[in-house]
Amino acid sequence: MTQTTTSSTERLVAGRGIGGFGERHFKYTVLAPAIFILLLIGLFPLVYSLIVSFQRVTMMSADTSFAGFANYAKLFADARLWESLLHTAIFAAIALPLELVLGLAMAQLFLERMPGRQVFVALLVLPTVISPIVAGANWRLMFDHRFGPINQVIGWFMGEPTPILWIINPLTVYPAILICEVWQWTPFMFLILLAALSNVDKSLTEAAEIDGASQWRIFTRIVLPAIWPVMAIAILIRGLDLVRLFDIVWSLTRGGPGTMTETISYYTYVQGFSQFEISYTAAMAFLVVALLTVIVTLALKRMGIAR
Amino acid sequence: MTSAIARRRARLALRYAAATIVTATFVFPIYWLFMTSFKTPEEIFASPPQWYPGSIQFQNFNVLFLDGDAIAVWNSLVTAGISTVIAMFLGTLAAYSLARFKTGGDNLAVWILSQRMMPPIAIVFPVFLLYVWLGWVDSFIGLILLYTAFNLPYVIWMMRGYIGDVPLELEESAQVDGCTRWQVLLKVVFPLVRSGLFATAVFTFVFAWNEFIFALVLTRTEIVTYPVQVTRYFGGQSNFWAKIAAMSVLGTLPIFIAVAMMQRYLVRGISMGAVKG
Amino acid sequence: MTDVTLSGIHKRFGAVHAVRGVDLAIPDGEFTVLVGPSGCGKSTLLRIIAGLEEADAGTVAIGGQVVNHLPPRERNVAMVFQNYALYPHMKVYDNIAFGLRARKVAESEIGERVKRAAGMLSIGNLLDRLPRQLSGGQRQRVAIGRAIVRDARLFLFDEPLSNLDAQLRDDMRSEIKRLHRDLSTTMIYVTHDQIEAMTLADRIVLLRDGRIEQMGAPLDLFERPATRFVAGFLGSPAMNFVPARLSADASVVEVDAAMLAVPAGRRASLAGRGASAVVLGLRPEHMRRFADGEQREGVVRLGVTIELIQPTGSRTYATFRLAGVPVVAELQAHDVNRPNERLDLGVDMNRAVLIDPATDRVL
Known part of the structure; x- marks a missing residue:
């Protein structure tokens, strides 16, 4: 009798578990809708792109015959594509270190408490939260060679009017975009690094001070390693944003003069929505995804972000 | 001395x-x-x-309202607002599953985060073709769904962190006290992560509010959002700077107000939870 | 009638086999304490009873009903957690009423029951406060109040006192004991503190590595431990273990050069082992200063040199060396006054335990 009770209970346990069907599957029930949407909008387009990238679809012809790697081969011969990749790399390589160093310096400046610090910090946040489109538009106004305040200020320092054609002159267009970019995102670095620095255990630096270490040594040997994990994440977030750079280029230069400031995102857009090279755009999009996937995977692995 | x-x-x-x-x-x-x-x-x-x-x-603003261009701000409000509500609801539920049951382990969590890192340009084109087929181009439903998907990874990732901060004991105590899983969520978890929910919602809203590429591709005339409207003035008639500035201010003010309300959570929000601030 | 029966309980967490086959029958109304070092599986066992963990194998029955498949809320048990688990966003009143509301008890009745529970724990004046405005002891009372207000058929305590300071812990211990006397509900209490176990329990279940090492009434376990582990776990200061040899006829235990006679009554059960190595287990209170001319059955004289003295006021703990290991004796306050003093101790061999070093079982 006892024997049968036990075995039937065991079956009960194996079959239903605590709380029966409803609660057993609760964790999937609450997860499912979000995953469904992510698959629909995140994964489906990628799969679709992958398929189309092996076909010959353009605006003119819905030619879905198999093109093999023709579109991918075309990528390698497309000089404008490689230039846009180079432009993207240049923006990232200059903007990221600049934002990091400026952000760190500003964080140091505001690290010690001082009355009114909250107000300064609150004001400094503003550039980061406004739309990049608005930022680009606003800087275009600021850079205007006649009505803009930038040339005016430079003129004061030079002692004579200096009509720099910021976004038309090939020499100044990169600095113009970079200034806008660094203006908008240095506060982002600043905020994160300020928080990270504030979280550094005071006793660590004090112990080093007692041991007679110089300020510079304390900073490089103790403070930097302590904030590195946070810094790494900030670099990753900003780095990925820079690889995807699109908005401020759109509103500041439209990729010009000529194609001088086209980024990879911008060029992909042009191919897709001006030229309607559907299959070719799909291949290009895939190149971008592959590139980012490699970067993200490496970065996540190296930084151990996936707690 | x-x-x-x-x-x-x-x-x-x-x-x-x-x-x-x-x-x-x-x-x-x-x-x-x-x-x-x-x-x-x-x-x-x-x-x-x-x-x-x-x-x-306020002449520059008046013009926007008289022209009817100011509707762009309303469009932004609708898309960003509704997509935020949906993303918060579905994302928080998913985050609860990830945080409490470790559903899918770290792999699923990282996959979801990596969705956040995907370049919009890579998915906007196939989504555009899909929407043409569905008749969703220039419709609220299309843009709202897209923004929901776009923000879900962020919501899940952030709320996973906030929910992880709630002591497990509280939930267990509620279970022993007689609550179902759903009741535990509603009566214990949600109230305790309220400020996190609020902060995450503000960021989600700001991301959707400021988004450009999707809006550029998927809107035509009906639901043009304010960043797209700003770019439409470029190269226009002589007073275009007035309109750009006025439209930009209309689109920027709400964000400043939102951010001012949640200074405390700013750092955790923008660092994707890396700094608990 | 709320008896609890566990049979063949197993629980694994990945590679860790936390509970390895526990069978336990707890009669109605008993105060049972699960005690053991950290990682022994005691909390897991409690959580399995509560329904917060699911057993990999075995059955849990509460009041004769198998509850394996029931979620915690349907088991009608109340639980007090280590960190109190008070809902920080609710006032004390709402915290206590939470379980009643979840069970849809009428508001008027809730008010009455909350007041009664608050009265029992003298927290009636705290009902309008938030948990963060309470001291640790007050929070613990609220947590207990939340449990008793429910009239649950079984109370579970998971190390409820471990976050309190020593004085409060003593107070709350007697409070819980009084509560059990008044309510006479079945209670299962988990702790790693052997004093809590000894003072509270009707019955102690001592766990080690996921298995029951020994169970029984506190004094039974204390006086008749089955294994070296039990002997060492209960009692403070802990029992001293000294390597020794038992003579072939079991008449004498040989430690260093000293010969300690085994009381005649115990020899029969020990004989038959032949001459063998044993571990002599001596509690500090099994030794006292030997008075000249004292002649008591089973008390043998042992000359030692005291190395260290630790007076506590009422007692003095004296450490000396025996067979190379330090041994602590609990003496009267003035029995010994300075280190290096030579002293004759009387060792009560009636109460000493002998342990087989090969199996660690008490002989």
Whole structure:
């Protein structure tokens, strides 16, 4: 009798578990809708792109015959594509270190408490939260060679009017975009690094001070390693944003003069929505995804972000 | 003794000077934007530039409302607002599953985060073709769904962190006290992560509000959002700067207000939870 | 009638086999304490009873009903957690009423029951406060109040006192004991503190590595431990273990050069092992200063040199060396006055335990 009770209970346990069907599957029930949407909008387009990238679809012809790697081969011969990749790399390589160093310096400046610090910090946040489109538009106004305040200020320092054609002159267009970019995102670095620095255990630096270490040594040997994990994440977030750079280029230069400031995102857009090279755009999009996937995977692995 | 105090005072004064210069530099472009929106066309196109408008006048804004262009702000509000509500609801539920049951382990969590890192340009084209097929181009439902998907990874990732901060004991206690899983969520978890929910919602809203590529591709005339509307003035008639500035201010003010309300959570929000601040 | 029966309980967490086959029958109304070092599986066992963990194998029955498949809310048990688990966003009143509301008890009745529970724990004046405005002891009372207000058929305590300071812990211990006397509900209490176990329990279940090492009434376990582990776990200061040899006829335990006679009554059960190595287990209170001319059955004289003295006021703990290991004796306050003093101790061999070093079982 006892024997049968036990075995039937065991079956009960194996079959239903605590709380029966409803609660057993609760964790999937609450997860499912979000995953469904992510698959629909995140994964489906990628799969679709992958398929189309092996076909010959353009605006003119819905030619879905198999093109093999023709579109991918075309990528390698497309000089404008490689230039846009180079432009993207240049923006990232200059903007990221600049934002990091400026952000760190500003964080140091505001690290010690001082009355009114909250107000300064609150004001400094503003550039980061406004739309990049608005930022680009606003800087275009600021850079205007006649009505803009930038040339005016430079003129004061030079002692004579200096009509720099910021976004038309090939020499100044990169600095113009970079200034806008660094203006908008240095506060982002600043905020994160300020928080990270504030979280550094005071006793660590004090112990080093007692041991007679110089300020510079304390900073490089103790403070930097302590904030590195946070810094790494900030670099990753900003780095990925820079690889995807699109908005401020759109509103500041439209990729010009000529194609001088086209980024990879911008060029992909042009191919897709001006030229309607559907299959070719799909291949290009895939190149971008592959590139980012490699970067993200490496970065996540190296930084151990996936707690 | 007194010299030490004097030195400290001098140091503080120096830091104030530096802080003021730095802050002024970063705030100046925003000042310029707001001032431009109040200027008359003559003042905007004055050379040398005028550092402040002769009088605060709202003509530039009036034009936007008279033209009907201001509807773009409403469109942004609808898309960003509704997509935020949906993303918050579904994302928080998913985050609860990830945080409490470790559903899918770290792999699923990282996959979801990596969705956040995907370049919009890579998915916007196939989504556009899909929407053409579904008839969703230039419709609220299309853009809302897209923004929901776009923000879900962020919501899940952030709320996973906030929910992880709720002591497990509280939930267990509620279970023993007689709550179902859903009741535990509603009566214990949600109230305890309320501020996290709020902060995450504000960020989600801001991301959707400021988004450009999707809106550029997927809107035509009906639901143009404000960033797209701003870019439409480029190269227009002579007073286009007035419209750009006014539209930008309309689109920027709500964000400033939202961010001001949640200063405390700002760092955790923008660092994707890396800094608990 | 709320008896609890566990049979053949197993629980694994990945590679860790936390509970390895526990069978336990707890009669109605008993105060049972699960005690053991950290990682022994005691909390897991409690959580399995509560329904917060699911057993990999075995059955849990509460009041004769198998509850394996029931979620915690349907088991009608109340639980007090280590960190109190008070809902920080609710006032004390709402915290206590939470379980009643979840069970849809009428508001008027809730008010009455909350007041009664609050009265029992003298927290009636705290009902309008938030948990963060309470001291640790007050929070613990609220947590207990939340449990008793429910009239649950079984109370579970998971190390409820471990976050309190020593004085409060003593107070709350007697409070819980009084509560059990008044309510006479079945209670299962988990702790790693052997004093809590000894003072509270009707019955102690001592766990080690996921298995029951020994169970029984506190004094039974204390006086008749089955294994070296039990002997060492209960009692403070802990029992001293000294390597020794038992003579072939079991008449004498040989430690260093000293010969300690085994009381005649115990020899029969020990004989038959032949001459063998044993571990002599002596509690500090099994030794006292030997009075000249004292002649008591089973008390043998042992000359030692005291190395260290630790007076506590009422007692003095004296450490000396025996067979190379330090041994602590609990003496009267003035029995010994300075280190290096030579002293004759009387060792009560009636109460000493002998342990087989090969199996660690008490002989």
